[in-house]
Amino acid sequence: MSSKKEISLEKAAKIVSSFKGKKGVLIQVLQKIQEAYGFVPNKVMEFIANELKIPESVIFGVVTFYAQFRLKPIGENLIRVCHGTACHVGGAPEITAALEDELGIKDGETTEDGLFSLESVACLGCCSLAPVMTINGDAYGKLTPDKVRNIVRNIKEAKQ
């Protein structure tokens, strides 16, 4: 999902209409929006505010409160490195460091070619396979710095 493209409100209108008349649905609406657009665009927030009669400030408050919501588009491959307790003692900091080095970006950033985004998450709940990361939802366990470098290189190569 590129930010340069004009954001169409068609998808947002469909999502909002399926929730109309129900109470307490703002988070659910935003989750669907993010699923459809890859992030929560400003223009869509403005649109929801008008449709659901909720102040835009409240919507912005909710979007920025929860870790799940993003205000910027992400890369094609979202890498989420688990930094739960078990992963931390198992070497998660080295995993993130190796990925930062391999991708040339910092935690929380997206590569210039839009191929990768790197994120830290609190706990993925696969503690016995620590350290763990997911790429677009698929989990990789018992990681080492070398292993993650290889995984990333394979994705890059497959793309070329």
Add this chain to the structure above:
Amino acid sequence: MTAKIKVLVGVGSCGIAAGASKVYDAFLKASKERNFELKPTGCIGMCYSEVLVDVFEGDKRTVYGNVTDKDVSEIVESHIINGKPVERLIILKSDEDFGESEFISKQKRIVLRNTGRIDPKSLKEYLQNDGYKGLKKALQIGRENVIEEIKKSGLRGRGGAGFPTWMKWKFAYDAPGNEKYMVCNADEGDPGAFMDRSVLEGDPHSVLEGLAIGAFAIGASNGIVYIRAEYPLAIKNLSKAILDAKENGYLGKNILGSNFSFSVEIKEGAGAFVCGEETALIASVEGMRGMPRIRPPFPAISGVFKKPTNINNVETLANIPWIIQHGGKKFASVGTENSKGTKVFALAGKIKKGGLVEVPMGMTIREIVYDIGGGTSSGKPIKAVQLGGPSGGCIPEKLLDTPVDYESLNATGAIMGSGGMVVMDTSSCMVDIAKFFLNFTQKESCGKCTFCRIGTKRMLEILTRICNGEGEEEDIEKLEKLATKIKKSSLCGLGQTAPNPVLTTLKYFKDEYIAHIRNKKCPSGVCKPLIHYRINDNCVGCTACSKACPVNAISGTVKNKHTINQDACIKCGQCIKTCKFDAITIE
């Protein structure tokens, strides 16, 4: 093929991460050709050997561990077709083995009675294993007797605080109003805890049945499961269970022909640890920022959309059908005087046999980590066991004989919490662990209470300074002062318990803090600014380390002792991992 053969593949999230889907697909292909029964199941519990495959020949069970898709054809050909089990992959076989294996025999499974045994997507299998019998009985004995039975059982909340479940139900039962809410708190946010996920993935109906029994008791017609969005498989299996239960009359209008109606919907959390707190969870269910509010009014009086609301944790609810079916007395016969029943722990960290274990309350931590967990994976001694996540604390080795019950654990400064049990060996730095948890709570603080918002930030700054070798003598006192103030002046559990990891490490591992502050040393060799890698006389000049070094900081010629350029070294530890001669030391 002689006896009827059934194959179970563990396809919980952990299993899938280890490659269970591929293994399952390979079996599926073979099962069509070879005509044996194949079932997916949830977490079998022995996560240390994922992917796990169970082969049943009638009642005879063989458990295979560390299976990859490449092993499948061998298991099929040798075991299933020719009756010869594949020895090299077996972790447990025959009944004797199950009796002898302490991983199995020391456990008592009430919550996990079906997890890893049945197909979580099959209502039929749940019914075959006493499913919805508790609900049937509840409808027969009536609301008051259900609460009475839970009172007899002595069940206390498994989410952390350990409040008596029956009392909570009684408050909601007594609350006036026709519209009430029964909520399942599945916002399992403690890093290091994954039992709620495993139960929801592996046995979703047990949670729904518990929820329905509770709803019947308090008089609720609306049900909500508030679950972390990070658990997609749990959401998927639970959604299927809700649909199936509805279609078959276990949820919905006039359940099992009675006049009790109850519907359940799923609300996905959006990633905020504080939403595990009841009033914050309620705000989040209503679609708002998940910030806690002052109590009273308690949720039992004014909860979701200002209606009387009762909130229970996943594990608490999974106990309920068993209690109603077998009676509170039977449940109360397990455990200690004040902590009844069992507790599920997610055993992780530096442990040999990590996984999901359920033990009777009162078992000592030592029994859990050594007898069941097999000790450390590294072979190094245990330094501490972390219990209760960011709200809990580190229990030192010398206190491992503490029994797991609410009061004994509280006395150590840790808490029972939701059941994360992370084992740390001598290579873990306790100051670093305290910093790790503070970093977490500081990020997750919702910002409402000043001491929680700013106090945790200041504590984190001090801890970071100490780990960087810039600690000052007064820092320990400052930490203690701040900790007391944060505990006193925070509205909710997050702030009130946030200082616990610092306080327990200060209590039991003060010498490590002092080493960091006074001697500028990290005894465990974790805090990078305080350590140096050096090559000792064991070096034979094999050049392996200099090839492994990502920044070319190691120089030396073949067969001569190498040296590390300290200015270039990034302390990544690659050299130590590569060296076969113990020639690199951390100072």
